[in-house]
Amino acid sequence: MESLMARPDKPLVSRSAAVLAAVEIIGAEGLDAFTMPRLADEFGIRVPSLYHHFRDRDDVLLAVVRYVAGTAVATSEVVPGPDWPDFFVALAMNFRRSFMSHTNTAPLLLRYRPRDLLPGGYEAAAAFLKWSEVPVALHIRILDGMETLLIGAVLCEDLNPAIAADNSFHSCAVEPGSALASALKACDLSADAMFEGKVRAFLLGVTQMVGSS
Structure with a gap:
């Protein structure tokens, strides 16, 4: 009314x-x-x-998620070439940082996907991959996979702050002397480093798919 x-x-x-x-x-x-x-x-x-x-309210929420996602897009000094993964790592870190600093906005990504809000950013990313001579058959795999990884990561951290701790497994009941206990002891990465590792591992995995169906 x-x-x-x-x-x-x-x-x-x-x-x-x-x-x-x-x-x-x-x-x-x-x-x-x-x-x-x-x-x-x-x-x-x-x-x-x-x-x-x-x-209406939905229109405001659309503007909110566009604002938060948009502020995450920062100019990178990485130029097209063999170091192209660094460009996407920087974007991913900025995206995560923006949603983590704007509390309670991450769930909006379930309704408004970045690809629908910032098509120009995806065109720029595809062009960067092209200029870096990444096989065109991998472009959509990279863009789609990056978006899925980012949405999942920020949702987990936003909905459960404990996950954002340096080692999220510390909240689990771990048996002393178990394989998981040994793995936790050997891992001293911060939350930021863990996240960066996930992004780099994904990009590395995709690039190894050259020639696959």
Whole structure:
């Protein structure tokens, strides 16, 4: 019913300010607490004022995930060539860092996939692979796999902060002297290093698929 209410002649708040406020509300109070009335209250305005910029709550959430994912795309100094995996590692680290610093936004990736929000970024990534002379048959495998890996990683860490600890297996009941206990003792990587290792392992695995069906 709110969307049918008359809008004021001039917007009382900017779109960018509303998106940033939505990010703050979601971070502090959670996704379920975020509503159009709650956002309007943040600015001391009525809900119809928000309809200058957004159709409804879903439209605001779309803008939020586009903002968080977009801020993760940073210019990399890596140039096309044999070190092309470093380019994707940098993007992956930025993506993870952005969603981890914007609490409670990761679940939005289940509804709004980056490929649908930032098509220009995927075109740039495909062009980078082409200029790096990575076989074109691998491009979609890399782009699709990277997205799946990133969404899974940030969802796990966002929904269960314990997973973001230096060694997430420490929360498990591990028998002393077991193989898992030995493996944990031998692993001294930080959460960032573990994540980077996953990305590099994936990229290495894909590149070894040259010529496979």
